[in-house]
Amino acid sequence: MAECVRQRFGEPVSMRVAYGQALVELGKARDDVVVLSADVANSDHSYMFEDAFPERFLNVGIAEQALVDVAVGLANGGKVPIANTFAFLFATRALEQVRTHLCYGQANVKLAGAYAGLSDSFDGPTHHSVTDLAIMRSLPHMAVVVPADPVGLNRLLPQIAAWEGPVFFRLCRNEVPVIFREGYEPQIGKGMVLREGADVTIVGCGVMVARCLEAAQQLAVAGTDARVVEMHTLKPLDEELVARCAVETGALVTVEEHSIIGGLGGAVAEALAAREPVPLERVGLADTFAESGPYGEILDKYGLSVGAIAAAAQRAVGRKRMGGSG
Numbered sequence: 001m002a003e004c005v006r007q008r009f010g011e012p013v014s015m016r017v018a019y020g021q022a023l024v025e026l027g028k029a030r031d032d033v034v035v036l037s038a039d040v041a042n043s044d045h046s047y048m049f050e051d052a053f054p055e056r057f058l059n060v061g062i063a064e065q066a067l068v069d070v071a072v073g074l075a076n077g078g079k080v081p082i083a084n085t086f087a088f089l090f091a092t093r094a095l096e097q098v099r100t101h102l103c104y105g106q107a108n109v110k111l112a113g114a115y116a117g118l119s120d121s122f123d124g125p126t127h128h129s130v131t132d133l134a135i136m137r138s139l140p141h142m143a144v145v146v147p148a149d150p151v152g153l154n155r156l157l158p159q160i161a162a163w164e165g166p167v168f169f170r171l172c173r174n175e176v177p178v179i180f181r182e183g184y185e186p187q188i189g190k191g192m193v194l195r196e197g198a199d200v201t202i203v204g205c206g207v208m209v210a211r212c213l214e215a216a217q218q219l220a221v222a223g224t225d226a227r228v229v230e231m232h233t234l235k236p237l238d239e240e241l242v243a244r245c246a247v248e249t250g251a252l253v254t255v256e257e258h259s260i261i262g263g264l265g266g267a268v269a270e271a272l273a274a275r276e277p278v279p280l281e282r283v284g285l286a287d288t289f290a291e292s293g294p295y296g297e298i299l300d301k302y303g304l305s306v307g308a309i310a311a312a313a314q315r316a317v318g319r320k321r322m323g324g325s326g
Contacts, residue, residue: 003183005194009037009210011179015171018150019112020045022157023082024052033161036060038067038085044114044171046084051137052192063088067111068097068109075107082159086120087113087129087170091136102141102166110160111136111168117206117257118290118298119173125289129170134262136168137235144234145188147168148160148209151180158315170206170258177210186230191238197227200313200320201245205231209306212255215309234264239271243255251316253281255309257299260284272288279319281312300304 003201020157031265034056041047041059050057060066064085071081090098090111102109113132120127137144143163147153153171160167165297179194186192193217204212209230216226227249229241246252252272254265266281283303290302299305 004185004192005179006181010187012175012177013150014175015150016043016045016114016173018153020048022105022154023049025154026157026161027053027056029158029162030080032078032080034058034079034081036067036071036074036081036083037209038062038064038083039084039087040114044084044112046112057167063095065097067109068094068111068136069101071109072101072105072107074176075109080108080110081162082110082112083110084112084114086127087116087132088127090168091129091132093137093224098141099139103141106165107166108140109166109212110163111166113170115173116170117172118302119207119257119295121295121298122292124129124292128290130257130259130285132168132170133234133256133258133264134266137262137267139166141165142168143188143236145230146206146234147171148204148206148230148232149176149179151178151182151184152186154275155184155186156232158187158244163188164308172207176207177311179210179213185230189233189238191241192230192232193227193241194230195226197225198249199225200251200252200253200308201227201229201249202255202313203231203242203245203264203268205234208255208257211306211309213250214306215313218306219313222314224313224317226279231264233269234267236270237267241273242268242271243276246272249281251320253283253309253312253316255283255304257304258284259287279316283309283312
């Protein structure tokens with residue numbers, strides 16, 4: 001296992017609190033960063049930036065289209081705006097503004113999608129965000145980043161601010177395991193091999209990375225040697241790493257808190273088809289909405305359990321041994 005990964009996960013930490021703290025640190029380092037909210041500062045903890053830098057914080061109210069447009073105006077004026085609302089709202093209600101005003105003009109705006117995936121679990125399918133990665137990845141000029149834990153968020157947020165052009169980054173609402181040590185040094189556009197393995201590669205993003213590592217441990221007990229890759233950047237995708245893993249392990253599994261259509265699974269499938277076709281299994285929501293319930297329970301119910309990841313890896317290995325059929 002890579003030295004940047006803890007042998008045992010640390011106690012769960014709230015990603016919302018970690019995000020608020022990371023915003024404050026970014027504000028200290030860069031006085032051109034401004035933060036905007038569509039009246040969700042108490043939810044996503046961007047209020048911590050407001051408390052520290054009230055002159056650089058703007059609440060536009062429950063008006064997501066205006067949130068994007070105001071951020072674009074600030075970017076055109078030389079600021080680096082970080083706009084905050086729930087992930088599903090960027091991908092639905094504000095999508096026209098994101099596409100036409102932000103991406104078409106390549107404005108230097110960063111979109112912080114809070115409560116992503118199923119993490120707004122009790123508010124049900126209207127608030128779940130299981131198509132946002134597919135939508136954002138399809139927009140020209142938009143980079144897409146999914147931190148896996150608080151350490152990853154702290155390392156990636158300054159890079160997101162420094163990235164030239166639009167970025168969508170996705171944040172969990174809840175407490176998540178701390179995976180990484182302080183020596184973790186991710187780079188936007190480059191995947192990270194967290195665990196070596198020869199039989200199959202499990203490629204995960206976001207909070208599912210912890211479950212990928214647990215699945216690899218289960219597989220090892222059963223005699224399957226699984227490599228684990230954290231793909232924190234879906235766009236630009238690290239196609240070189242995907243191709244290398246395909247050559248070296250001969251089978252891949254993608255794991256995401258998202259529909260299996262168009263997100264990480266879609267991105268990796270496209271890369272494999274173009275460069276190094278091998279058996280691929282996609283773990284995610286199977287083209288469905290999810291019901292309300294406790295977060296961990298609905299992740300398991302909709303196919304995102306550790307056991308489901310391990311089973312997908314075994315299927316991929318089986319297909320490899322059959323010559324890619326099945």
